[in-house]
Amino acid sequence: MTTIGARGWMSMLFHADKLNELLEVAWRSGLLARLDAAPAEGIALGVLAADLGMVPGRLYKALDCLEALGFVLRDDGDTMLATRYRAAEPLAAAAEAVYADDSIERDRATQPFGALQGRLGEVLRGAPGIAAEDFAWPPSTPEQSARFAASMAAGIPPIAESFAAVAPTLFPEPTRILDVGGGNGTLARRLAERHPQLTVHVFELPELEPLANEVFADSPARDRLGFVGGDAIGGELPGGYDVISFVRILHDWPEETARALLAEAAKRADRVVVCEELRTPARLAVQTFWSWFLIGVDGCVSRLREWERYQAWFDDLDFASQLYPGAFDIGVGRRR
Known part of the structure; x- marks a missing residue:
């Protein structure tokens, strides 16, 4: 909680x-x-108002709102026009990630949240949540699988950038990757196109293969992309890969399932990559929509975990682990 306290936060919310x-x-x-x-x-306020074509007195009040949010730092001047402002942290890129027409938040807003909103109190007390035909986890129809894959694809850009930052270190030589739960293959395509040393296959439910093939069809890296149909939950992962990756997968499952997935991957490859929404204050805030929405979906755990939890699981598997911080943190376990 920042210095504005609970009362201030609730008023703004x-x-x-x-x-x-x-x-x-x-x-x-x-x-x-x-x-x-x-x-x-x-x-100075006067400079801002003139440059942006805004009315100074009105802009001053708008900046008060930004200051209340903690986004703006202000130095009082002898006059209102002389009051000076600066960003407390980078703001434009953060706003683009939220308010752009193709932002992940706008995609989240297309989920059937109306099935829960207004009923939250009764749902918390045990009333039926979101109907399975509206949203089920795991997805229960091909249409739901396709919709969920498209939703996950909307959040790929920062993940791809995080991989790009560490790829020269993690994958300096030709590497075969199996991306478990890779959806429609959007991330696989980005990785293969950007990093010519990588061959990336998606392991997903068979009904997603046509969608992945469509994503792969016009890729210049088509010969290094592939799809393997199957169900990782309770099943076996295919062998023959240098790396098995879980990207935004494990937090959706209870501890025993997540640990079993890691253990299965450790049998099949000497390196396992976990790119997860780790439990930090900032990530928990960005995840707020799903934390709220999934109150109505008992099948999805949606449990953000600290990196130390995954690190302990890797230790149990006799894998050394290392975390590479980024827009999305990437953890890597290597067989000792």
Whole structure:
């Protein structure tokens, strides 16, 4: 909790729709970018208003809202126009990730949340949650599988960038990767195209193969992409790979299932990659929609874990492990 305290947070959350509009306007107008680029002493309100074509007194009030959110630092001036502002941390990129037309948050907003909203109290007390025909975990129909794969694909860009940052270290030579639960193959395609030393096969439910083939069809790395149909839950993983990866998979399953998946992977490959939504304050905040939505879906655990938990599991398998921090943290276990 920041210094505004619980009362302050609750007041702002009550008016979240107004603040969302403010933030999107601040991003699209270029205000956030100007605040990001401000020098250490800040930029004067009068300059901001003139450059952005905004009314100074009105902009001052908008900046008060941004300050209340903790996004803006202010130095009072002798006059209102001389008041100086700067970003407390990079804002424009964060706003783009949330408010862009193709953002992951807009994709999340297409989920059937109306089946839970307004009924939360009774659902918490045991009333039926979200109907399986609306959303089931695991997906119970080909249509649900396809929808979930598309939703996961919407969040691939920062994951691909995290892999790109560590690929020269992790995969300096030709490497065959099995991406367990790789959805429609969007991440596999990005990895294979960006890193010519990689061959990436997706291990997924058979009904997703046509979707993956469609994603792979026009890829210049098509000959290094593949699909293997199967169900990792309770089944066996195929062998013949240097690396087996779990990308945003393990947190959806209870501890015994997640550990069993890691143990199965450890039988098949000498390296196992875990790219997960690790439990940190920032990641828990970004995950808020799913934490709330999945209150109505008992089949999905949605349990964010600290890296130390995965590290202990790797130790139990006699795998040495290392964490590579990034937009999405990447953990690697290597057979000792």
